[in-house]
Amino acid sequence: MPDPTELQRRLSNSLRKNVLQALLIMTAVSGVGFAILNIRLNSWPLALAELGMTIYSLFLLKRLRGVESLQRVAILFLIPFFSVMMFALWVPGTSVTIFGWVLVIPLISHLLLGRRTGLAMSLFYMTAASVLFWLRYQQAPELTDPRSLANVTVIAFCVLALSHIYELSRERSEAHLADTARTDFLTGLNNRLGFTEAFERERKRAQRGGSNLALLVMDLDHFKRVNDRYGHDCGDAVLVHVAQLMAERLRDTDDMARLGGEEFGVLLANTDKLQALKVAQALCDAVASQPVHTNGQAIAVTLSAGVATLGADGDDLASLYAAADERLYQAKDAGRNRVQADSRPLSA
Numbered sequence: 001m002p003d004p005t006e007l008q009r010r011l012s013n014s015l016r017k018n019v020l021q022a023l024l025i026m027t028a029v030s031g032v033g034f035a036i037l038n039i040r041l042n043s044w045p046l047a048l049a050e051l052g053m054t055i056y057s058l059f060l061l062k063r064l065r066g067v068e069s070l071q072r073v074a075i076l077f078l079i080p081f082f083s084v085m086m087f088a089l090w091v092p093g094t095s096v097t098i099f100g101w102v103l104v105i106p107l108i109s110h111l112l113l114g115r116r117t118g119l120a121m122s123l124f125y126m127t128a129a130s131v132l133f134w135l136r137y138q139q140a141p142e143l144t145d146p147r148s149l150a151n152v153t154v155i156a157f158c159v160l161a162l163s164h165i166y167e168l169s170r171e172r173s174e175a176h177l178a179d180t181a182r183t184d185f186l187t188g189l190n191n192r193l194g195f196t197e198a199f200e201r202e203r204k205r206a207q208r209g210g211s212n213l214a215l216l217v218m219d220l221d222h223f224k225r226v227n228d229r230y231g232h233d234c235g236d237a238v239l240v241h242v243a244q245l246m247a248e249r250l251r252d253t254d255d256m257a258r259l260g261g262e263e264f265g266v267l268l269a270n271t272d273k274l275q276a277l278k279v280a281q282a283l284c285d286a287v288a289s290q291p292v293h294t295n296g297q298a299i300a301v302t303l304s305a306g307v308a309t310l311g312a313d314g315d316d317l318a319s320l321y322a323a324a325d326e327r328l329y330q331a332k333d334a335g336r337n338r339v340q341a342d343s344r345p346l347s348a
């Protein structure tokens with residue numbers, strides 16, 4: 001699976017924040033309840049540990065709102081939470097039913113930490129719990145006969161496996177959702193959101209490696225006439241055809257998107273202004289020379305383009321887009337089916 005994008009991270013974070021919030025409240029409340037029970041049973045160390053967890057949960061709950069890295073807070077909560085649980089399993093005199101808590105380890109770990117860290121955390125603490133169980137009850141034949149052990153092991157394994165499978169499919173659906181959100185439904189290219197993410201990735205790479213990055217903004221000429229004359233469906237076919245033609249001529253390292261309507265954006269990695277001008281010209285020539293054949297008609301279209309480069313025209317997408325868009329409209333003014341790489345001075 002590819003690295004999660006910002007969008008996926010935001011989706012996961014909102015789910016995890018809700019789960020962590022609920023867990024912190026439950027821990028704070030049940031910590032007080034169990035502490036009272038344990039004080040009455042004179043089990044002071046455990047009562048103090050539970051009260052400590054209550055105070056810690058309330059502290060984290062208060063700070064949760066402004067938190068940037070939810071994963072870090074979840075780990076900071078889960079390690080003491082599971083460690084107190086292990087302590088309770090170890091304290092002599094507690095009932096065997098306390099081992100029932102072990103079943104929440106895989107559920108909570110996967111929900112809060114995702115499938116990889118969740119699995120690692122689950123395996124660690126479930127193994128620790130198994131060792132404690134064996135140390136405490138190896139002399140109790142009713143708990144360690146093969147059937148009882150098989151029951152406990154299979155139940156624990158089922159909860160672990162189901163938690164892991166749930167998290168895996170949740171991550172996949174999230175990735176699919178994020179993919180849909182950044183894809184243009186008509187052409188299958190990135191849309192504006194996908195393009196923005198691609199720009200951020202390429203900008204960081206270019207700035208780290210000191211390489212060039214160019215942006216082309218390209219727009220079909222008189223596209224309204226195509227729609228008016230041949231109909232909207234033919235207009236759609238033209239958009240798909242142009243997208244395919246352009247994608248075929250670009251390198252794998254270039255990113256292309258439909259920014260909206262009949263406007264396309266192209267990011268050219270390791271490309272300076274002169275090279276970008278040539279690429280844009282080649283794309284315009286390819287589109288102009290290959291009409292779209294649809295519904296038995298050949299529809300000829302042309303493109304105009306504006307070029308901008310990282311550094312010379314700014315360091316963020318908004319600045320580069322503004323520069324390229326201005327040049328695009330100068331290319332349109334100058335007669336269309338052409339590329340403009342420099343801004344013309346405004347005439348007085």
Ligand SMILES: Nc1nc2c(ncn2[C@@H]2O[C@H](COP(=O)(O)OP(=O)(O)OP(=O)(O)O)[C@@H](O)[C@H]2O)c(=O)[nH]1
Nearest residue numbers: 219220221222223224225227232235236261262332
């Ligand atoms: N078929 C189709 N048409 C679209 C789509 N999105 C936008 N359009 C049309 O694209 C046309 C754009 O028209 P204009 O903005 O006037 O631009 P133009 O006719 O290309 O003129 P210039 O850009 O000045 O060369 C409009 O008719 C929109 O309805 C789409 O997804 N499919």
